[in-house]
Amino acid sequence: MILQYQKEQLHAIIVTQEEERKRIAQDLHDDISSKLNIVSLNTHLLSAPNLTIDETNEITENIINLTAKALENSRKIAHNLLPPVFEKFGLNAGVEELCEEFESSKSVKTHYKNEIDFDQKDIDRHLHIFRILQELMNNSLRHGKASEIWIAFTNDNGTNTCHYEDNGIGFDSSNLENQKGLGMKNIDSRVSFLNGTIKFDSQIGKGIAVNFTF
Structure with a gap:
């Protein structure tokens, strides 16, 4: 009976850990990776020839906003792991x-x-x-x-x-x-x-x- 209880406990811990890992992976993919991908694309756009000042400003603003959001979300993920x-x-x-x-x-x-x-x-x-x-x-x-x-x-x-x-x-x-x-x-x-x-x-x-x- 005790052995069965310990097995159930261990199983609960493992399943919980995997659920948590899945959630963290999802958060990293959805919140961080996707935003950094767009930052990367915008950075490459900046190197394009013949950009107007308005276009350069718009791309730069996109990079700043997305970087700030990625930073805020990475802080949230870290905070949830251990405040x-x-x-x-x-x-x-x-x-x-x-x-x-x-x-x-x-x-x-x-x-x-x-x-x-x-x-x-x-x-x-x-x-x-x-x-x-x-x-x-x-x-x-x-x-x-x-x-x-x-x-x-x-x-x-x-x-x-x-x-x-x-x-x-x-x-x-x-x-x-x-x-x-x-x-x-x-x-x-x-x-x-x-x-x-x-x-x-x-x-x-x-x-x-x-x-x-x-």
């Missing part, structure tokens, strides 16, 4: 920024509080916590249609715990099939890496509550 604020200032700052991003771009109200002093030397472990929250927040919006999210890090009798809630449409948590999606398996795998436990509590129409230890 600089997380790497530089740790988990607390990373989650604060994550909440700000959700509030500004995805029109959801977030409430975040932290009572734990995170040690920067554990950043590899903290990355799992960050990814779990990313997954939970995306699920809250994508599936739960939530408008409010609550996140709290507390130390409960010596155990570090994350309490997560939303006010979305919820699901029947007594039905295990609802907890078998790829995102849930990925969360499960990360909690396992943290030697923690996780508990989902939800009812249809009453949002979701998740508690995990780490």
Whole structure:
């Protein structure tokens, strides 16, 4: 039974990694490569003889605009892979920024509080916590249609715990099939890496509550 569970966890991790790689490859191809191709074509056009000043200005403006967009998109891709604020200032700052991003771009109200002093030397472990929250927040919006999210890090009798809630449409948590999606398996795998436990509590129409230890 344990071996089967470990196999399922490993499978979930591999599938998630491949999905992520596919998404990054798509982003690089669509956002970066296509724009740089047009920049290259425009650069060759500049070397054409008998260009008017207006034509030269138009081509130059195209190159500047496309280069700026390619640069902005490459920053976004890098940021999604690992936010600089997380790497530089740790988990607390990373989650604060994550909440700000959700509030500004995805029109959801977030409430975040932290009572734990995170040690920067554990950043590899903290990355799992960050990814779990990313997954939970995306699920809250994508599936739960939530408008409010609550996140709290507390130390409960010596155990570090994350309490997560939303006010979305919820699901029947007594039905295990609802907890078998790829995102849930990925969360499960990360909690396992943290030697923690996780508990989902939800009812249809009453949002979701998740508690995990780490």
